[in-house]
Amino acid sequence: MTNLTAPASACCALLPLPDCAGRAWARRAIALLQGDARRSAxxxxxxxxxxxxxxxxxxxxxxxxxxxxSLKHRLARSLVLYGICNGHIGETTTLVEASSGSTAVSEAYFARLLNLPFIAVMPRTTSPQKIREIERFGGRCHFVEKSSEVYAAAQAIAEETGGHYLDQFTNAERATxxxxxxxxxxxxxxxxxxxxxxxxxxxxxxxxxxxxxxxxxxxxxxxxxxxxxxxxxxxxxxxxxxxxxxxxxxxxxxxxxxxxxxxxxxxxxxxxxxxxxxxxxxxxxxxxxxxxxxxxxxxxxxxxxxxxxxxxxxxxxxxxxxxxxxxxxxxxxxxxxxxxxxxxxxxxxxxxxxxxxxxxxxxxxxxxxxxxxxx
The missing domain is CATH 3.40.50.1100 (Rossmann fold)
Structure with a gap:
């Protein structure tokens, strides 16, 4: 019979305490988001x-x-908070969203607040005013021909960039x-x-x-x-x-x-x-x-x-x-x-x-x- 009991020394993993630099960034980011919430609550x-x-x-x-x-300001803040608190968003994470416009405008605002890159995937028919607002906040727009194509395109861009797909259509009801x-x-x-x-x-x-x-x-x-x-x-x-x-x-x-x-x-x-x-x-x-x-x-x-x-x-x-x-x-x-x-x-x-x-x-x-x- 094989002895499955390992020596006590093999069970120890007493590593030095980490500096938790990522947590420090997250705390600063959340403080910025909370400040926005107080000002526009x-x-x-x-x-x-x-x-x-x-x-x-x-x-x-x-x-x-x-x-x-727009109404989407509340949602965008919640989605970014949700991503940070779940460990998906860090100091250099590219944020990606599938959107017909207003959510992406708000997310571009929060990405700029946190100094993070942002890419919005949207139908080519999205109003020019919304596109200009996204770009004014420093976001980049990626266009698809049909609204049904935004989901796969956003997921693919997030994977290519090592970023985080905010996914408002899945996370809206759980992030709030x-x-x-x-x-x-x-x-x-x-x-x-x-x-x-x-x-x-x-x-x-x-x-x-x-x-x-x-x-x-x-x-x-x-x-x-x-x-x-x-x-x-x-x-x-x-x-x-x-x-x-x-x-x-x-x-x-x-x-x-x-x-x-x-x-x-x-x-x-x-x-x-x-x-x-x-x-x-x-x-x-x-x-x-x-x-x-x-x-x-x-x-x-x-x-x-x-x-x-x-x-x-x-x-x-x-x-x-x-x-x-x-x-x-x-x-x-x-x-x-x-x-x-x-x-x-x-x-x-x-x-x-x-x-x-x-x-x-x-x-x-x-x-x-x-x-x-x-x-």
Whole structure:
């Protein structure tokens, strides 16, 4: 019989204590990220007045005021923190992301803050303004022809550079502390305290990674609130189909026409079981709602905000039909300044074949007190 007992000396590994230089860098990096969080921890919750919605109060969480101009500022900070705390990001690590624009803008900002290289993989159709902002923060853009190609390309670049693929589509729901820590849900409900209807009937949110809807849905359940979550999907996106069928393998070959939301596959961060209801609307409805809202609040918002606003109006119309009063909350995801050449360009809209007029009339009639009649 073989003796498996090794001499005591063979079991000892009493090596000198390391200097832990990597930990020292990580501590400095986290301090920088925490400083940014303190400076930009909260955003305004605005309350536009819509005369035709008596008894239903509308609130919009304005995420466009973050330093990088969008909701994705919170996500980017969380993803970088997640990478550092898990040991994936060090002092010379190249950060890589697959993105349709806004997340990459925010990640480029944080990469520059930490003096790290950053490469964004995105469809060639991404708005020129977003590309310029990424490059202004020192990032580099790598283009693919189809939105479905971003994942493999980002992973390959991370492997080639020895870098870290931040992977927002997988990590969005796990990198954010959904129980609190001033996430967007906690901020919304704290700001609603003292309002006429402090617990919203519904929060309305579109889905890109699914991470924000996951955070809001989880937080509502964690706090045992009566609020429900309605997620709005767009054309050429599979989230709605997956929600209805339960099939997470469904795919779409055409990319979304509304930048930042809608996906050709069901992303790992999309959690349908924390969603109470879903609807899907045409892209023309999103763009019309974006332009209507921009006129009403005297500043331009982006296409995904239009999706949110149309979904919010639809929920409000259902509440009004049922004779219900209460409050509704949605999100201004980013500024319309990033879409001057596209969603606010009549020639571009005509070339794409978007007819906004009937959707605008429907929304204007509703906001003036009439029914929301879909074209």
């Amino acid at each position: 909260d955003t305004h919750l605005i309350k536009p007045v819509f005369g035709g919605l008596t008894g239903i109060d509308i609130y919009l969480k304005d995420e466009s005021t973050h330093p990088t101009g 502390d959904w129980r609190g820590n001033n996430n967007i849900a906690e901020s919304i409900f704290a700001q609603m305290e003292g309002e006429a209807h402090p617990v919203p009937d519904w929060v309305v949110m579109s889905a890109g990674t699914g991470g924000t809807s996951a955070t809001i849905g989880r937080y509502i359940r964690y706090r045992n609130l009566a609020t429900r979550l309605c997620v709005v999907d767009v054309e050429h996106s599979v989230f709605y189909d997956s929600y209805c069928s339960g099939d997470r393998e469904v795919t779409c070959t055409q990319g979304s026409g509304i930048e930042g939301i809608g996906r050709p596959r069901v992303e790992p961060s999309f959690l349908p079981r924390v969603i109470d209801h879903m609807i899907r609307i045409p892209d023309a409805a999103s763009i019309a709602a974006m332009q209507i809202l921009s006129d009403l609040i005297f500043r331009r918002v982006g296409g995904s905000t239009g999706t949110n606003f149309f979904g919010l109006c639809w929920v409000a119309s259902e509440m009004r039909k049922a004779g219900r009063e209460g409050s509704l909350v949605s999100v201004i995801c980013d500024s319309g300044a990033r879409y001057t050449d596209t969603y606010y360009n009549d020639a571009w809209l005509d070339a794409k074949g978007y007819d906004l007029a009937p959707w605008k009339r429907a929304l204007e009639t509703f906001l003036e007190g009439g029914d929301l009649v879909l074209p």
